[in-house]
Amino acid sequence: MSILGSAQKALDRASRSVCDVAGWLLAAMAVLINVEIVLRYVFNSSTLVADEYSGYLFVWSTLLGFGYALQNEQFLKVETLVSRFGPRGQHAAAILAAMAGLIVAAVCIYATGALFYASWHFATASIQPSATPLWLPQIILPVAFSWLCVIYVHQAFRAIGQLRKPRP
Numbered sequence: 001m002s003i004l005g006s007a008q009k010a011l012d013r014a015s016r017s018v019c020d021v022a023g024w025l026l027a028a029m030a031v032l033i034n035v036e037i038v039l040r041y042v043f044n045s046s047t048l049v050a051d052e053y054s055g056y057l058f059v060w061s062t063l064l065g066f067g068y069a070l071q072n073e074q075f076l077k078v079e080t081l082v083s084r085f086g087p088r089g090q091h092a093a094a095i096l097a098a099m100a101g102l103i104v105a106a107v108c109i110y111a112t113g114a115l116f117y118a119s120w121h122f123a124t125a126s127i128q129p130s131a132t133p134l135w136l137p138q139i140i141l142p143v144a145f146s147w148l149c150v151i152y153v154h155q156a157f158r159a160i161g162q163l164r165k166p167r168p
Contacts, residue, residue: 004154004161011071011154018147019068022061029057052128056137063144070101070151087162094159102152105145112141 036050069075082093118124120135 004158007154008158011151015068015071015151018064022064022068025057025061025064029054029061032057048129052126052130052132056132059137060140063140066144067147067151070148070155091159091163095156095163098152098156098159102149102156105148105152108145109142109149112138112145116142 032047032050032054036047039045039047066075082090085093116135116138119133119138124134125131126134
């Protein structure tokens with residue numbers, strides 16, 4: 001088995017695992033929201049954190065799901081033009097798309113890493129009753145974009161490998 005094939009299997013397993021975590025985060029969000037609903041309407045009380053934490057959980061699950069969607073070629077894909085190309089043109093377009101995605105994700109790593117660092121350095125806290133240190137929910141941002149970079153690099157190498165294969 002080639003190195004690229006082994007990497008593909010490892011990335012598939014990791015993407016599925018990360019997607020499972022995203023699913024559990026969505027389930028936790030649903031539980032939190034339902035607990036808040038019951039507390040408000042039955043006990044005339046509140047958790048005071050349900051809105052804030054469900055927002056964090058939603059962002060985390062979305063960002064973690066991006067890698068799985070990208071790995072399974074379901075992420076922001078428009079094939080109107082590319083489907084008209086021949087196999088070599090499609091592989092070249094895949095390389096171009098992977099490189100563009102890699103650049104965007106790398107810029108996002110830098111920007112969200114700076115945001116995370118500033119929140120940590122200045123001990124910024126949310127204005128909600130929980131006063132959550134903002135670096136905690138923000139840590140997922142550079143991590144998720146780094147994961148996307150890994151997948152984009154793999155997709156670029158896979159497309160290059162397909163492009164280099166001799167035509168029958």
